Amino acid sequence: MTPSSEAGLHCRGVGKRYGGTHALKxxxxxxxxxxVLxxxxxxxxxxSTLNxxxxxxxxxxxxxxxxxGVPYHPASPSEALHQGVALIHQEIRLxxxxxxxxxxxxxxxxVASGRIDRARMxxxxxxxLDKLGVAVDPQRKVAGLSMAVQQGIEIAKAIIRRPRYVIFDEPTASLGGAEADRILEQVRALRDAGTGIIYVSHRLDEVMKIADRVICLRDGALVAGWERGHFTQQDIINAMVGREFTFEHRAPPPRGDRVVLQLDGVTRTGVFRDISFELARGEILGFAGLIGAGRTEVVRAIAGMDRFDQGEIKVDGKPVRYTSPSGAIEAGIFMVPEDRKGQGLNLGRTAxxxxxxPWEKRLTRNGMIxxxxxxxxxxRQKQRFDIRGRLDLPVSSMSGGNQQKVLLAKWLVExxxxxxxxxxxxxxDVGAKMAIYEIIRTLAANGxxxxVVSSELEEVLGLCHRVLVMSKGNQRGIxxxxxxxxxxxxxxxVGA
Ligand SMILES: Nc1ncnc2c1ncn2[C@@H]1O[C@H](COP(=O)(O)OP(=O)(O)OP(=O)(O)O)[C@@H](O)[C@H]1O
Ligand SMILES: [Mg+2]
Structure with missing residues (x-):
């Protein structure tokens, strides 16, 4: 089969193997x-392989x-870019x-008269960045910026080159509803200006809003395709999973009454202030708020990753003082960080x-692991968390969602x-999502x-007994x- 000579991007019979894995068929x-496809x-x-x-x-x-209409065989990303095709990666790479x-x-x-024209840049x-609604000073360093802002910068980087085709590989995965909507607006604006867009997302409500056409891959093969207006969210889910599958939230298991964690006026000057709550055995507490509200900063302080300068944390009624994650782990507090690549996983090592x-000390036999x-x-963890992929290869070879499961599994060995x-x-993906919710419910049921910090409101509301809402570093209510x-x-x- 020869691809079309028509305008647009056309692929025919594209396949890829990675060793024994037939990633694309x-x-x-x-x-x-x-x-928008x-x-x-x-x-x-x-x-991601296709992209x-x-x-x-x-x-x-x-x-x-x-x-x-012209044969297209890009040998490198810069060659693709030169021909008008830009990719916004799934993982941030700034x-x-x-x-x-x-x-x-x-x-x-x-460059202007032999020097880098910083003002123009x-x-x-x-x-x-303005157009994308990303509020950041272009002259500051990227280090320390939130995932949401970094994602915005990745998009800016791709579209500033005015490509004719843009691939968005899960651009909204680290974003909240409001930020995600801005990305969708930007996608529409690009489309209306004539850009062809491939849009990858596990958020099917976005797909419903934005797609002119949807295609579904399963195990590397194309299994279904629909035109706008001719499919439902359930159609997509069934095609993805390969069977009838219902996605639903269930009430969390009943919580215990013994308080395990207590925060009293915990404050980090200039970042968050006066955070106070109690958390009982078996309770699931959600942290909601807009990106930048300070939720991650608070939980990082609880987990010993960042300091706080006022207030008190108690575990089982006893004040605890630790200045490192290992101190928090000693106190029984484990945390899975938000950035699986930066802080969560060592991508060069196997799953x-x-x-x-983290368990080497405890798992040793005769002093040796x-x-x-x-x-x-x-x-054991692979089975428990239904991780798909090889455990003996670098974790970087796993798909994004499976990396996320490895990250959870890592912190739940004990x-x-x-x-x-x-x-x-x-x-x-939806199936793995249900599995992760089930894992969280089971943890709670075990006391x-x-x-749970989440930018997906539906997730917080569907999973938690109570929801702590933050805005601008303040606890607005529970x-x-x-x-x-x-x-x-x-x-x-929004602080209303
Ligand atoms: N560099 C690589 N080496 C070996 N296997 C790979 C490599 N890249 C991808 N794979 C495998 O190819 C398959 C497809 O992976 P891919 O990343 O394309 O999935 P995906 O649909 O993007 O998933 P996700 O939604 O999790 O991002 C997976 O089985 C993955 O483990
Ligand atoms: Mg991917």
Whole structure:
């Protein structure tokens, strides 16, 4: 089959193998200019592989592609970009020590009379960031910026080059509702200006809103496709999972009455103030708020990753003082951080090694951690968390959603008293999401106190007994499950 000579991007029979994994099997794709093609599928279905091929990151083993009627075989991302195809990666890859503007212009810094034209760079970066609704000074370093802002910078970096085709690989995974809506607006604006867009998301409500056409991959093969207006969310879910599958929230198991964690006026000057709550055995407490409200900062302080300078934390009624994560772990408080790449996983090591890493001391036999113990522990966690992929390969070779499961599995080799999860289902498919919710419910049912930080309101409301809402570093209120309607949570979150 030869790809089309028509305008647009066309793939015919594109395939890719990674060793024994047939990641992509003879996939056809047609993307006309000025349209949005949504690409859906479970974790590991092959979405990023297909995107990487189109963007010149990876060479296909089989198949042909044409771009606006011309054969298209990009040998590198810069060649793809040169031909008008830009990819916004699933994982953020900015250089933290460079400024925002430098990151955006990397590879083509504007030069005026032999010097880098910093003023122009900052100005142009500012215009694009403004358009995207990203409030950040283009001249500051990227280090320390939130995931949401970094995601915005990645998008700015791609679109400032005015590509004719843009691939968004889960652009909203680290964003809240309001920020995600801005991205969707930007996608629409690009489309209306004639750009062809491939849009990958596990948030199916976004797909419903934005897609002109949807295609679904399963195990590397194309299994379904629909035109706008001719499908429901349930159709997509069934095609992804390959069977009838209902996604629903269930009430959490009843909570215990013994308080395990207590915060009293915990404050970090300039970041958050006066955080006070009690958390009981078996209770799931949600942290809601807009990006930047200070939720992550508070839980990091509870988990010993950051300091706080006023107030008190008690575990089982006793004041605790620790200045490191290992101190918090001693006190029974474990936390899964939000950034699986930066803080959560060592991507160069295998999944099994990642899982056993924090437990090496406890898992040793005769003072040595053996390969057998690593493999055994890895396998147990793989089964418990339904991790798909090889445990003996670098974790970087796993799909994003499966990396997320490895991250959870890593912190649940032993049961904590208090378990904190920041964005537990970022980039995770519907099936895995249900599995993760089930894991969280089971932890609670076993008496573990759980804190869930999430930008997905539905997730917080569907999972938690109570919801603590923050805005601008302040605790605005704690709502019971019954009182926590989306409207009430939102009105507290915006500080009304
Ligand atoms: N560099 C690699 N080496 C080995 N296997 C790989 C590599 N990259 C991807 N794979 C495998 O190819 C398959 C498809 O992965 P891919 O990342 O394309 O999935 P995805 O649909 O993007 O998933 P997610 O929704 O989790 O991001 C998976 O089985 C994955 O483990
Ligand atoms: Mg992916």
């Amino acid at each position: 003879s996939v056809d794709l047609d993307l006309p200019p000025g349209s 949504a690409l859906v599928g479970e974790n590991g279905a092959g979405k 990487s091929i189109i963007a010149g990151v990876v060479r296909p083993d089989d198949g042909e592609m044409t771009l606006d 250089l933290p020590e460079l400024t925002v503007a430098e990151n955006i212009f990397l590879g083509r810094l504007p 900052a100005r142009e970066a500012g215009v694009v 099994a090694e990642n899982i056993t890493l 053996t390969r057998a113990v690593v493999a055994e522990t890895g396998l 049961d904590p008293a208090v378990f904190i999860i920041d964005e537990p289902t970022r980039g995770v 573990i106190a759980v804190i 709502l019971s499950r019954e009182d926590a309607t989306p409207a009430r949570v939102m009105s507290l979150a």
